[in-house]
Amino acid sequence: MAARKKVEPKALTHDDIMQASVRADPGLRLRSELLWEDRTRPTRGPKPAVTPEEVVQAAIDIADDDGLPALTMNAVATRLGFTTMAIYRYFPNKEALYDAIVDAGMGLPPVTATPRAGWRAEVVQWAHAKRTMLCERPWLAELPFVAAPHGPNWLSWLEALTDSLSRTRLAPAELGQVISIVDSYTRGASDTAVSMARARKRGTSEAEWAAAVGADLGRAIDDPRFRKFAAILTAPSDGQPRSMEESFDFGLQRVLDGIEIYLDTCT
């Protein structure tokens, strides 16, 4: 091993920090640093023309308006009246910008009403809110947002769910597991609606989308390999078909039923 160099205890400059984040292996820890660090800049030098938040907002606006592929460093810069490279003064690379828009894009969870409802009603509200949020920003689900570093908004959603589920008086370990169940179902069950929302943003009507997906799944029909599944597709829909949100809620109720039984067995 090389002898340790005696390093001048020179204070790190802001540039140094940005550089370090660039070179660092995209380890979660370093990535999440940027979401949490105090971004007040040193007083030296010219004042930045915008705040990091404004950069993030510009990026979110682009993704909202024109989808994730339109989100280029150049697009962000242009929207702010900068040249491309100026953005790198705010975020060391595109991944860091992604991290930031994932957290900012989630926003905050709905406030729980007072007086408090029962845990179950609150969880239902939370799950629907999360689903709605994902549908409103379908590009979130295009990013590896579960693996992204967790910023304050992400934790706020978790905190809200924890808060509601805490009232079940579960032990911490079980509580964590139950949180995970609800969140997993919510994310997984939102996928279809999110994909439809994405199509709608691109100008595809719901009917067109449904037709395409239907035709796609419909290949199962007449193929003996998929007989059982095809039977579901071709079955006459007795009664009125549920809306996607009703289907989501139906599943959510089943999941919560399962959790509720578990609570009963604990006591």
Next chain:
Amino acid sequence: MAARKKVEPKALTHDDIMQASVRADPGLRLRSELLWEDRTRPTRGPKPAVTPEEVVQAAIDIADDDGLPALTMNAVATRLGFTTMAIYRYFPNKEALYDAIVDAGMGLPPVTATPRAGWRAEVVQWAHAKRTMLCERPWLAELPFVAAPHGPNWLSWLEALTDSLSRTRLAPAELGQVISIVDSYTRGASDTAVSMARARKRGTSEAEWAAAVGADLGRAIDDPRFRKFAAILTAPSDGQPRSMEESFDFGLQRVLDGIEIYLDTCT
């Protein structure tokens, strides 16, 4: 509207079809076409050196070995001993190749043992198998694979789950909903494990990964905004902590409990 041009009834060439898929709005219907169409080529012209399946396999190998970012058209071509552009003879664009590797990468679901177990045991087996599959190919979850066109393998997984759940004798509509619940939970709850599997493939040990995620979530500690959630993190883990797979199974059992109650109310 322009007068309809009288078009020579010249049969579409293979190239014409490829071109059409390229230019077509990325509608689902056309994208899935490539997954299902009979790809036997006309007899004219030189024989292709490889089959489309070999191209797909090469792409999957690259993603398996070096991750999704390493999967470039050039990398696929090189692995097959071609120049980059040769790949476009097999797939009109990269998205089509993605569609193909998503379906091929899923593989087939496990075969259900005979004599048949109960529906619940079979569903558990299915869910664990799906989770394992996703962990083995963590790049699948990096692609918008839920929104991808559904190929034969995708439908096979659905068929297997349908087959098991059919034994509950649910009506088709409810059956579809229950399938969706199980699949949603399975996908959603696999995310964390998938992200760990991805890190492991990049050479990060499980301990390192856990440390990074822990530090990341640990920012909740000492922040009053996340008090309740922090309490879960800091709670002494009584007894042995569950493995990730055990946690997955725990949640799955709750979900299935919920479904089981529903079955009881139906009869």
Next chain:
DNA sequence: GACGATTAGTGTATTACATACACAGTACGA
């Protein structure tokens, strides 16, 4: 059995991005 239509793989060019690097101007603090 030669010819022409059709296809496979190649070579080259273009375009879009992300991003490195050096620079010029700016503003605080010593």
Next chain:
DNA sequence: TCGTACTGTGTATGTAATACACTAATCGTC
């Protein structure tokens, strides 16, 4: 007031996807 640290710019580079035109191969048809 001067130097340092910072901001935004201009330019250059490397990587990918992919368009286009070309050569060679192969089969159906006359």
